[in-house]
Amino acid sequence: MDLTDTGYELTGAGAYNTSLASLRLAGCRLGPPGAAALASVLLRQRWWRDTGHFNTTLTALDLSNNRLCAGSGGVDAAGQPTADTTADFRGVRSHACSPDYTT
Amino acid sequence: MDLGGNCTELEGAEALTAIVAPDDDGAVHGSLRSLNLWQAGLGVEGAWALTYAVRERSHHPLQLCGALLAVPEGKLGGMQLKPWDAVLLSNDLVLAHSLTRLDLSDNFVGVEGAAAIADALTPTAHHPFNHTLTALDLSGNWLYDDSARMLAVPLTPHQDTGASLTC
DSSP states (O other): OOHHHHSGGGOSTTBOOSSOOEEEOTTSOOOHHHHHHHHHHHHHHHHTTTTTOOOOSOOEEEOTTSOOOTTGGGBOTTSOBOGGGTTTSTTOBOOOOOTTOOO | OBOTTOOOHHHHHHHHHHHHSOOTTSOOOSOOOBOBOTTOOOHHHHHHHHHHHHHHTTTSOOBSBTTGGGSGGGBOTTSOOOHHHHHHHHHHHHHOTTOOEEEOTTSOOHHHHHHHHHHHHSOOSSSOOOOOOOEEEOTTSOOHHHHHHHHHGGGSOBSOTTOOOOO
16 A cells, blocks of 8 residues: 555644645534644644644634634634734634524 | 446445445455546444445445546535535545546535545555545634644654544
8 A cells, every 4th residue: 555645654743734734614504613623733833833733724714604702712703813813813704693693 | 437427325335335335255246446436425333334344345446436436636626515415526636546636615525524635635555545635625614623633643743653533
């Protein structure tokens, strides 16, 4: 088997998908938990800086037209990154929380 | 072999598994390299059964959606894609070494389909994964929060890469 073609050689401690730069999940009915899960991928760039294990590939994440409440996943009600995540949550667009979101 | 558009469901999937899976001695039957089950209505369980069987014969890769991923720019938006189609497509995604963009927007991928796509993108020691895709569009699929968590897995550095997302 040609390992170059399978990606096997990329596995190991700290491994992650190093090709995906853009992920669009617009209009997918995501709520704050889903946004937070995706945001953590980016936020770890800062929290895990000293470990050497962080995603440096993802540069565009589209979460527009979902059901994100203000502040979830690092964005405010106007769809802008909150102050402490501006540097990390790049490329994110979000609409304000729609009133029907409940968990 | 083109069985696209049929409704084979689980019994059909089991029959197909017997064709594509290696026997007890590890031998693979025939020379089949491409099987088109796009919109064949296998159901999620049947699609996973077939996908697992195909993974067992990793030395002889087999496409399960024919040449579907050969469409320009991977544009498969609005094609009535169901969860089981996405499961089969995840098998082909691993084999698509030159595919850089995949547009699955406005389909019906569902949580199961999103899990399969995420699995195909996750580095693991157990099976190959796609490491050429740079852009993935799943907009308009009503995926909910569980799918977002699954899609975060391949993007997150892990100490243990043995985890699998498969249902």
